[in-house]
Amino acid sequence: MSAEMPDYKDTLNLPQTDFPMRAGLPKREPEWLERWEKLAIYDRLRDRAEGRAPFTLHDGPPYANGHLHIGHALNKILKDMVVRSQQMMGRDARYIPGWDCHGLPIEWKIEEQYRAKGKNKDEVDVVDFRQECRKFAEGWIGIQRDEFKRLGITGKWEKPYLTMDFRAERIIAEEFQKFLMTGTLYQGSKPVMWSPVEKTALAEAEVEYHDKESFTIWVKFKVLTEGDLQGANVVIWTTTPWTIPSNKAVVYGDSFAYGLYEVTGTPNECWANVGDRFLLADKLAADVMARARLEDGMWTRVRDVTADELSTLSLAHPLAGADGAKGEWDDPRDFRAADFVTDEEGTGFVHCAPSHGMEEFELYRDLGMLEQVITYNVMDDGGFRADLPFFGGKFILDRKGKEGNANKAIIDKLIEVGGLLARGKIKHSYPHSWRSKAPVIYRNTPQWFAAIDRPVGDGQDTYGKTIRERALTSIDQLVTWTPRTGRNRLYSMIEARPDWVLSRQRAWGVPLTCFTKAGAMPNDPDYLLRDEKVNARILEAFEAEGADAWYKPGAKERFLGNDYDPAEWTKVDDILDVWFDSGSTHAFVLRDREDGSEDGLADLYLEGTDQHRGWFHSSMLQACGTIGRAPYRGVLTHGFTLDEKGNKMSKSLGNTVAPEEVVKQYGADILRLWVAQSDYTADLRIGPEILKGVADGYRRLRNTMRFMLGALAHFDEADRTDLQDMPELERWVLHRLAELDEVVRKGYDAYDFQGVFQQLFNFATVELSAFYFDIRKDALYCDGDTARRRAARTVLDILFHRLTTWLAPVLVFTMEEVWLERYPGDESSVHLTDIPETPSEWRDDALAAKWTRVRQARRVVTAALEIQRTDKVIGASLEAAPVVHVDDPDMLAALKAVNFEDVCITSDIVLTGDPAPNEAFRMPEVAGLGVVFERAMGEKCQRCWKILPDVGTHAHPGTCKRCNEALG
Incomplete structure (x- = not known):
């Protein structure tokens, strides 16, 4: 600029906003939280929402x-x-x-x-x-x-x-009393998952499965029945040696092929002797012999053993008659067929301890033989009862949930009495307590259940009985x-699923508020007290004192009142x-x-x-x-949260991401944006690099909002323009808003936050920042009070209200900051605002189709100019006045109708239907369009920087016609 040339910078409509580019979220977010607290926004929304669909x-x-x-x-x-x-x-x-x-x-x-x-x-x-x-x-x-x-x-x-x-x-x-009164509640004694560490029953929901290394043993049960099989051994295999003292039976499969096998030779170290005979499933015999260290040639198959033969046998427990056993295991073991036996692993025979296995329990329950086979050898802490021979006081698990001393003691005793054929270890998936992470056991205890297959006596049978x-x-x-x-x-x-185990043997919870009749059996009709007056007294006390009332002295007498003799009823103290x-x-x-x-x-x-x-x-x-x-x-x-490499988070691995740390470094909105950008239906990854990417996207979005705020400075209703008076470019933006409104509403209704945010982010950063804003900067900054500038600002105002409300559910702090920049005030908040309704007349599919083609043509022009910029031929697109050759007459007409030089941000442009010369720039994806670079002719306007022939011919020195008029 020459020395005498005026500086027109102060005459431009430059953006005016105090909205900072640097968000400073960690520091500023607590201020908005405090503000929302004072505004009582949640309660205000409830008051304003009266009459709305809930x-x-x-x-x-x-x-x-x-x-x-x-x-x-x-x-x-x-x-x-x-x-x-x-x-x-x-x-x-x-x-x-x-x-x-x-x-x-x-x-x-x-x-x-x-x-x-x-x-x-x-x-x-x-x-x-x-x-x-x-x-x-x-x-x-x-x-x-x-x-x-x-x-x-x-x-x-x-x-x-x-x-x-x-x-x-x-x-x-x-709610529990409803189960009591409708007959859904019952007390049963059956194996449940039990945590010895926590001393309580667990439900399936409280159990997770992890790999565990367990002892595995092959144990001999001697045949007692007279005949040629007497003295032979039925071999069982188990991964729970601690259940052997509670064995009451062995079962087999009546459709499998079994055989009698005899040992003919032994290695130096082996628990089998020459002449020992074993009953085994044929399919598994070779594997069992190998486990016993008996090589091929050291055993032979003697003959078939039929299911009919097996049905006549009875067996001895391996500890029967042992010195010091006090007759604990001397009774013959039951031996019968069962449908849960498989020949996929083991021996073809299954040892049964019905107190510690659901399938065995159900088998003997259905046979009406539970009284003969249920044991109570394992206490609530996972230790054997003190008077159990050999093993009293031994523990399945120690206090920390690690391997106890019971399994080893049992294996050693089996070796001592000659009851063991082989042993080993196996790693398998095993149930663990969700909370203590310790292994659990199956243990028969009296528990309270909700029967899920028993008709509920409440008359609400619309969806089933x-x-x-x-x-x-x-x-x-x-x-x-x-x-x-x-x-x-x-x-x-x-x-x-099985019936729901409702009871826990702990203290901190709501008790099972029921009474049982002393001396009655659980299946007796009057075993449970069902009395609405008693129930009402309990509920009244709980309302006033909480569930502690159940445990206070005199609680039983208080709740039973004068209607029942307390000596005849037992108060259940288990918790739910x-x-x-x-x-x-x-x-x-x-x-x-x-x-x-x-x-x-x-x-x-x-x-x-x-x-x-x-x-x-x-x-x-x-x-x-x-x-x-x-x-x-x-x-x-x-899904679950994983680290950046897709690994499960673990404190020991040091790959956890604490929300508190993310908030301190980036702010809560970045964490919220990470959620919105992720596909929550699968497992989600998070880590430093991912968060950096989220923060970068946030900055781009923030820049879009900042541009709108700056361009809307001093906008008021007098500036507003009606739809019919708007240029095509503004009407195209409104069409896109109409499309997006449908996308946002459908997306939010379907909880598709990722889909909504991706659409809005692309719209804000690509269609607005890189296209619409890029084109309209010139009009916004350089026009005077023109219809074009008023239309652009009207659209920006509409955009502002849509984007802030569309994004407010995700970026709660940032959109509040954006909103308050335009609408300050003690009572103002974007979160007290609804998403605006979108007029149907904004939708214009024909116009949108036209502008799709215009944008395609623009991409060819900008790509052609980028080559010239890279080669240092020009420094800015305003130095160009390209010639655009368009084969399609409809495309040519469309481009001529939209001030295509403004769309391409060039000082001038020539549109022609003449064939493009060979040297013209083309893009394969946009057929029939070629661009030939030409420099813009004229002088550079010192106000808008366009290069035009008329610059210098107006009253204001160094300006073009448009800028001269804007200066008045």
């Missing part, structure tokens, strides 16, 4: 124990995005957060504290112990609540639901599954499975609270895939037992 997402309760991990963050952020998007689409979207407060992990922590102080839990008053558990849970609820709120999760935080609230404990007891029937009908007819595979998983689980607590939450949250759900049902339950065997499962069973159907209309499941 939407209730029922929160699956996290456990009140420990800081949040990344899986918690994923879960709660997904829930928050569901609630916020539904609210902003016109629903009354409610979210009451809750906590699971009872149960073993808390109880275990208090016991650890006691042990550290040298105290014995069993010597502490049970009510005092429960109060310690309550205090522990309260402390963690406060911590977790703050951690959840820091993630931007909206909800009724000041009044969450807690399973340990007195009202909740009352309703849980009331039994809990199982109702559950399976609900899964298929009443519930929408996201993803659909969730249906199959829960259906197969409930289709095959905590899954019954959480499974009952629909009753005391959805049904009982004013802000629950109108019909007592949830529109959505949302948890990880592990909850098919957890909360989804227990809620289904509990509700089918009390209200006759599923408590939810929809179920959404998400």
